[in-house]
Structure formats: structure tokens, C-alpha cells
Amino acid sequence: MTNQSSSSASETGDVPERRRGKIILDAGACTSCMVCVRECPVWCIELDANKVHDPDAGPRGKSRLELTTFKIDYGLCMDCGICIDVCPTDALSWDQHTFPGQPNRAGFTPELS
Amino acid sequence: MHELDSLTVAPTDWVDIARAHKTQGFDYLDFLSVRELDSGEFTLTVHLLDPTNERRIMLEGTWATEDGAQIPSLSEVFAGARWHELEASELFGLDFVLPNGSVLTSGGNEPFIASEPALRSDYALAPRLDNEWPGTNEPGLAPDHPRRKRKRAVPGNPATWEPAHD
Ligand code: SF4
Numbered sequence A: 001m002t003n004q005s006s007s008s009a010s011e012t013g014d015v016p017e018r019r020r021g022k023i024i025l026d027a028g029a030c031t032s033c034m035v036c037v038r039e040c041p042v043w044c045i046e047l048d049a050n051k052v053h054d055p056d057a058g059p060r061g062k063s064r065l066e067l068t069t070f071k072i073d074y075g076l077c078m079d080c081g082i083c084i085d086v087c088p089t090d091a092l093s094w095d096q097h098t099f100p101g102q103p104n105r106a107g108f109t110p111e112l113s
Numbered sequence B: 001m002h003e004l005d006s007l008t009v010a011p012t013d014w015v016d017i018a019r020a021h022k023t024q025g026f027d028y029l030d031f032l033s034v035r036e037l038d039s040g041e042f043t044l045t046v047h048l049l050d051p052t053n054e055r056r057i058m059l060e061g062t063w064a065t066e067d068g069a070q071i072p073s074l075s076e077v078f079a080g081a082r083w084h085e086l087e088a089s090e091l092f093g094l095d096f097v098l099p100n101g102s103v104l105t106s107g108g109n110e111p112f113i114a115s116e117p118a119l120r121s122d123y124a125l126a127p128r129l130d131n132e133w134p135g136t137n138e139p140g141l142a143p144d145h146p147r148r149k150r151k152r153a154v155p156g157n158p159a160t161w162e163p164a165h166d
């Protein structure tokens, strides 16, 4: 009926193809722009970055941001997908597999950077 | 599944229109949901499915609750509406009137879902007041950089909520 994922379950075996499991970060693509952090309705993304000089950027140098922290609190995340939709560099995407259960609260906030 | 049609229903016709659709084959209540409008009114949305003919429709009705208006329950047409209406009543502080004239409650002494209308916009969400918004961070800027002093409005926190930080 309205469940579109049921048909694709058989194609991938275990999990439906479009399942919202957990969010994964391509740290190399992330520019630390903070858009996802600011759009997340439940405030569950934490990001920090250092300014570093890029030695390959010519004599005048050029700086870029290098991620030091990127954490999603999967205990709060409600799988809305807004962060993935707003990311200008497509650094975020869905993984079909959910974040595994944890023995304590802190375990739900892994470092992704 | 066909395109989604939506039908605006006058409050007085709410139950009758739902019943008419059920008779026409829309006999599966998918969900009933509520939206608070800027005007202070509440729009109820009911999504009905006709599984046999793969049709669906959205019925929408709007009520102004400050006039003491009460919303007729759809439970005489769709028994399953009761659960959604109980959610709507407790989370939005709305009154649903059952066919016998009484107002829908959880039936027990305690509310079933929420003791306060936590989904109303004037209900301040404690975690948004007790915690600092992670979006205030300005990565890469020195701690004394002037841009750090710029105050960003926290999105989604109405001005009527008491600020926890200044
Ligand atoms: S999916 Fe939604 S709740 Fe989860 S981190 Fe992204 S924006 Fe936040």
C-alpha cells in the first residue's frame, strides 16, 4: 500500500534499499559549513573544525577548515533526513543499517569525522 | 496508487463527509493528524485509503478552539480514529466529542500520552531552553572573533519562550 520499501526488501536480502538506518559522513567532502547542524530540528549534530593552511595553495597560502569533531547523537536523531537534504556537498547519506544498541547513553554519539 | 486528492471539509460536515467516503470505498483510515496554524486555528487531516481501487484522499477541516469549539469524533465511522484523536486531544489540548455527547478522554485517571499539550507552539520545549544550540558554533574562528559576538536567532524557538541563555 503506502509502504514502498516492502517490494525492495527482496532485492537486497536483509534490509530494504531505501531504509533509513543511520547517517554516514564523508568527512573529505564536508566543508564544516554548519548548515546541517543549524537545520537539525532536534539539535543532535555537533561539529567543530580547525582552520588549517593549505600548503599547496600557492605563495599567499589559503586556509581551509579541517573537521575535528562531527558527532550525531543517534539517541536523539529522529531519522528525518533534513541534514542529508540540506548538505550542499552531499557529504551526508543514509546507511541502510541502523546504529546498534549501546550499553550506555554516551555510546549513541559516535565520532564520525 | 493514484494521485493524492485533498478535500476541505466544513466543520459541520466532518463526520458526514468521512462516512460518505467510507461508503464509497475509502474504508481504511491511514492516519489522523493535527496542524496548528499561525492564526491559532487547528487543521485536522485524515488520510483515507481505498485499498481495492488503490485510491486515497486527504480530508481537511479547520477549527478555531479559542471559541470553545469542539471537534466531532470520527470514531463512530472509523473505530481506529479514537486512538489518533486521543493523541491529538492530549498533545494539542483539543476536545473531541463522542456521539453520546461526552468528551474523549483516556478513560483512566491519568492521561494516556501526555499530561500537557506539548505539541502546541506556546508550549516551551525544555531541552531547547536548557541546552545551548549547537548552531552557535563558528568553526575556525578565533574565540574573540567579532563574528562570534553576532547573535544568531535560534530557529524554531518562538520569541514567547523564555530564553535560557543571553
Ligand atoms: S536525520 Fe534529522 S534528526 Fe537526525 S541528525 Fe539529521 S536532521 Fe538531525
Ligand code: SF4
Residues within 6 Å of the ligand: A029, A030, A031, A032, A033, A034, A035, A036, A037, A047, A086, A087, A088, A089, A090, A091, A092
Ligand atoms: S551540511 Fe554537509 S558540508 Fe555542511 S557541515 Fe554538514 S555535512 Fe559538512
